[in-house]
Amino acid sequence: MKPWDIHSTCKFSGGEATRTRLPSTSTSLIFVQLPSGESQLVVMGPRTHALYFPYKDIPVTVNAQFHAGWAGALLGVPVQELTDRVVPLHDLWGAEGKRLHEELDSNPRNAANRMENALVARMTDNPAGALVREATRWLDQERLPETARRLNISERHLRTVFTGSVGVSPKRFVQVNRVRKVLANASAHKGAQLAAESGYYDQSHMTAEFRATMGVPLSTYLAGDLPATATC
Template sequence: MAGIDVAAADGSSAVDVPDHAITLVLRSDQRELIVMGPRTRAGYHVGAPGRSCVRVRMRPGRAQALLGRPLRDLADRALPFRELPGLDGDQFATDPIAALEEALADRPEPPERLEEAARLLVGATVATTAARLHISERRLHTLFTDGTGLSPKHFARIDRVRTVLAADAGRWSDIAATAGYYDQSHMTAEFRRFMGVPPAAFTAGRRPAATACTG
């Protein structure tokens, strides 16, 4: 797993930032397990007070092993799963880590190259990453679309935006360089594409209007 948390709606505005991970979500009010594909655009919404859910972000490739199929069609989709083979929903609600460890115990390990490629893409181009792994760019593309639901280029772009979102206060030019952008204008344009507003506006709270969450 790449992370786990419990989210609770309180009626205030919330932001779902772009995410290249597959996320398993268990809604506490309905005991419904949902598989969230990679999110390629930010979402701004207001959730009904009282709702809560357990969210588990999966490492690259692990969701493919859990679902037993490629993930190339899951980007920006949320699919309800009443049952996942070998995954105990009640156990997931009380101990997600143990439930997933048990469910994945007899599943094949994801290709090591996928996680290595995900690390390399943070600071390298797709072509350079493929060369370092001694595979073709086409093979790298297939590895990513099957294992993450995104192309390697899209995966890297989301990672850069998330780096900007996680950055401490500082000069935008320095943050752009740290995140791997060519320059500040490149960062601003890409951030706007994913988040709907430039980074300075987002940080100042000038964000797109939130809509009611009906899911």
Template sequence: MYREWKVAGVPGGVLWRSVSGGGETRVLPDGCLDLLWSSRSGLLVAGPDRTAHLSRSAPGDRWIGLRLPPGTGPAVFGVPAEELRDRRVPLADLWGSAAAEVTERVEAALAAPGDGAAAVLAGVARDRLRAAGGPDPIGAHVAARLAAGATVAATAAEVGLGPRALHRRSRALFGYGPKTLARILRMRRALDLARAGAPLAEVAVRSGYADQAHLTREVRELAGVPPTRLLAPARSRAQAS
């Protein structure tokens, strides 16, 4: 069981909750960072993945999460995204005793019906964003242009940065350089087209791959399996422990 909804006050943020049926979930990279509560592990931060993360859970494991769009997580968590790359980190490792107060608020909300625990996560993120002066605006612009298929060179020119400066800024904002982010976002765009019913050969052309074989290689490298394996009913970024 999984559902998600948008959150006010955190641009591009998405709240979600899930109850696991058990087994393994393949979590695809997306350039995002998540603030998570797990019935098994407590409060965690899921960093940006370069390749698919395989999560294993027991039946009945519960998850509540706030997914932060590319470039927003560093302003919330107070560390560069590259320090969290390919990692699941207890929130206490980043915030110390402040994480205990958040845990208490989440657990109190869980004792009542409704989505109060998710609201706690959203409120914490809003407060942290406000204190940080908001996310770096370059992050949203770079991610949007790359998601739309712009080249790294064109994107760098638009934001007024040289290639090396954009690479450094991207590692801090997204956890990896702009070329890696572009590959990840292109894969996700291609999979969205395929799930909408477009044939893979057409998907490859529309997404900017040389051909279907190129699409298949890229998806296999990033997701660990070919696109045909991913076109079964989608599993979300939930259970990202």
């Protein structure tokens, strides 16, 4: 199985509403064709906070989302250098990235296949990928020292490899995933039960972490009263 998932959308239109880009521990390679006919091929690193921006028409989007532990091996840089950043691929791959962008721009309908072929060509042995993948199975359930012992490595080594491969520390990885669980569970649970279902010690812990990550309290977010939008 390839260590990424590719999704394509066409003729997206969202009117005047605000779009939320949730915090995420994933890194993606994204090709977009804009209404002007111009295109971009960028790497979007992990996001530690939510972003809000106006909907806009994007005729074509192709998103290759890397599995945990693989972004660094495929992109050729430590992923923490990409955290909370959007970087043109040619800044990382040089002429190879520029050439791929030109190929995608010349034939957007075949962008997903061309992008996939380029990633396949860059696949290599990645021992860190297996370690990180196993760590992600346990970090939401137990403390970092317990996961390190389970994997038979030092806590320091796990933190170093994880941060370099994922782009966020194990602690931040857990925090982002907890906030996403709150959003996934909010329609079914409330208050202390929602906090417990999402992995928090108590409701106040959930409230503080949600606001710090999403920029608004949970009740405000669910009511649709979102922060001012920024440029996407």
